[in-house]
């Protein structure tokens with residue numbers, strides 16, 4: 001695998017809202033930032049977000065497009081690639097990407113998280129229609145005065161004392 005000879009100040013792993021925001025700020029501070037993204041942002045699943053400042057409603061896909069455009073306009077390098085191995089090599093980090101190894105003195109990990117979904121038939125469709133939501137901060141306002149059901153597991157919050 002070939003080594004990327006470009007000199008980066010920072011490589012960002014993950015092109016969701018966190019990574020793209022970091023890319024914009026680094027570029028605005030004239031840092032040469034490479035962002036690599038595997039394209040699985042949870043934000044793609046947002047039917048319409050109502051809690052983002054400056055937008056009364058915006059889809060997750062629309063938000064990601066704007067964030068990506070803004071990062072690129074500021075000078076960040078954005079690449080659709082998956083990072084698989086990270087190694088410290090002296091003062092630098094070597095990061096294995098899909099077809100090359102990129103090197104930088106700093107790596108920012110913004111890889112998000114993966115939901116543990118309840119096993120319910122039609123869950124994806126219900127998410128897309130904003131019937132099932134995951135976050136009181138994002139969604140409680142839209143559910144004001146509506147009848148709701150809450151799915152969760154108390155075992156995570158209040159583990160039973162071991163006998």
Ligand SMILES: Cc1cc2nc3c(=O)[nH]c(=O)nc-3n(C[C@H](O)[C@H](O)[C@H](O)COP(=O)(O)OP(=O)(O)OC[C@H]3O[C@@H](n4cnc5c(N)ncnc54)[C@H](O)[C@@H]3O)c2cc1C
Nearest residue numbers: 014016017018038039040041042043049082083111112138
């Ligand atoms: C159904 C649903 C509705 C939601 N609604 C709202 C809402 O209305 N308002 C709101 O504020 N939030 C909402 N959220 C939450 C929001 O989507 C997340 O908070 C946000 O996406 C987190 O951003 P992030 O950048 O941390 O991670 P993510 O958006 O998950 O991005 C992480 C990125 O890292 C990439 N990645 C991971 N590993 C690698 C690797 N090895 N190499 C390269 N790339 C990698 C992934 O492919 C992904 O693109 C919702 C989430 C869901 C699931």
